[in-house]
Amino acid sequence: MNRLINNIRSAMYAVVSFKLRTFFCLFSVSLGIASITVIVASVEGAYQKAYDFVEKFGPETVLVFGGSEEQRATGEKMKALTLSDIKAIEEAFPTAVLVVPIAMKGGTGISYKDVKSQTLIIGSTEDYSRSWAWPVMEGSDLSHEDVAFGKNVCLIGNQVAVTLFKDASPIGKTILINTKIPCRVTGVLSDRSASQMGLNLNDRIIIPIGVSMKKLMKDTKYISAIKIKYQTGRSLKHWIEELRLFLRDRHQLKEGQSDDFTIVSPEEIIRFLAALTGSLVVSLGISGIVSLVVSGFVLANLFLLSVKERTGEIGIRRAVGAKKRDIFNQFIIESSLITSAGGVLGFLMGYGGSRLLASIADFPMHFSWKAFVIGFALSVVTGLVFGAAPARAAANLSPIEAIR
Template sequence: MAKFTGIFSESLTAVKSFKLRTFFSVIGIAFGIASLSIIVAAVEGAFKRAYEVVESFGPDSVLIFGGSQEQKGIRSRQKTLTIYDIKDLKRAFPEIKIIMPIVRVRTKVYYRGNVEETRLYGVDTNFEEAWSWYLLEGRMFTDQELKRKENLCIIGKYIKETLFKNEDPLGKSIILNRLPCRVIGVLSERGTTPTGRNLDNRVLMPYTTVMYKINHDPVYISSIRIRYYPGVDLSSVIKETERFLIMKHHARKDDFFILSPTEILNFLVALTGTLILFLGFSSTISLSIGGFVLANLFLLSVSERKKEIGIRKALGAKKKDIMLQFITEAVIITSIGAFIGFGLGVISAKLLKNIVDFPVHFSIEGFLIALVVSFIVGVVSSLNPALKAANLNPIEAIRG
């Protein structure tokens, strides 16, 4: 132990003495570790965000859209789902706990000269339970109000803040698609989706009101929200639902699209994959350059320190002691680089998050991975210089 302490002390002295070598080596390693830290944090953040989104979406739920996935890409979906599909699905699948029609309309909402572009959703009285999304204040409309197609609405928190400022919105009237509507509730805050869409910028109305008074279409709906009883095999029931709708519509599968928690997870992983690959390539290049610089500076250091090495060997230092000192010096340098690099990674990730709202999550595991990688780079880079120093002839080294 005393011997190792002595070697560590000498290594630390050498690191302090060769300041320029240490500086360039630390910088090279720090940039590589910074990239690596962001990768690890991005992977952890992506999965954390994915599971948060799935939890918000509902792990026991699906959303069925009318039209194909390709039509969604061009922001145009055919109307293929009907209000009759709701009744037929409910009868065909006893596993369904809640099924709710959704009628979606992009529109503008007006209140006393203030205007905001928003999404209007026609829903039924099961909205809160269907989405586990509850009201912050006010109330939900009733079954009787739904049947009577009353002009009632519930607004998102963003709409409340932008249109009403500090004013209480309950009981006030807003204009949606030239239809006056009385506000009876405010939704709790949900934030944004991984793609940056503001979930709080929405207005809910009875779907009957939207269908009859805004769309003037009593048959077609935009989507269907289904929540199943606990313990249901989701993948199996989704396949059965697909077959059922294909037969019912006498159409191909692209007549509709079913969004499930699995689809969301796959999407989020794909969304982060490109950036992770780019950062992975960058960190590999940076760490390789850092290791190359470290190895060459240590080879140069061996030449400069021949006399010191020769004297130590003449005084009884063994080959493994010389090797251990050089490797320890390299590990100290790369460890310093790891600490600085991790700090740079945290700062860079915060900037990245502010620019693109990319999910990052730093943890002690991420830091330990960066530290272990820096140890490996230090050992591998210093191995050849350490062997060269250990094999020097003491007499020739002193003369040199």
């Protein structure tokens, strides 16, 4: 142990003394580690974001849209889901705790006194906030009566509250939707700060479904989507398949015909996000590993040169009693000391760089001890792997040759 401490002491002395070698190795390793840190942080960030989303979406819920996946992709609006579907689902699936209709109309003009704006209007029921696990922070939620009697009331998103009312309380005030539908504000939804896919979730107004369908959309049959919340227990996959068959049957789709609706589940959202970040991770990952390997070769090269240059030193150390192991230890400790310092430096560089990246583009980054540990471990491994050959070369130098 004493001997190993002395090896470490010798290594530290050399690391500090051979400054140019230390500088180049440190720099090249830290660049490699920086890129790997960023990759780990962005992977973690993406998953964090996905889980956040699922949390907000509700882990036991699905969202059914009208129109097939292909039709939705082309932006074609599909009228397929109706209010009677809601009733039928409620009756057929007692395990569906909440079945909530959603009728949307984006870019609808709203005003309060002379403040005008545009927002997304959602017709739904008193269960809307519950189905999205989205509590009302001020005032009260829509009531059963509000929805059943089609009262002119609304829940507003945080963003709408700020736009129309600034600091004043919006509760009890009446806003105008689409210039002619007056609605009294009963409550304000709590802040959902995270924007999803460039959409500000706080920018919306919820009104009773009857009001939106009759007075705003002028369409009393079709709705945009259905949000369903199931009892916990059975796997969601199972519910989704049952629901799909049920809706196909109701919509009288023949075999071979594609669904005229799309069921979105939290798993699907995670899969989508994973696919999105996956390709990025692969390309970044390859470049990160490549730069780390290159830095390893730089290190090995500089250390081999160093061993040549320090032949005399190795010779005298051997002459005064150093064993092969002592020489090997000293050189491998030198290389791992440099790379682990490079690891710490690289983590800091990666942290700074991705903070910069996050401020330029909305790119999810999540730094944790995990990113640090992975980066640090890789840097130590780099030092051990690429320092091994030079250290072995140093240890195997014949003392007789070395002190000639």
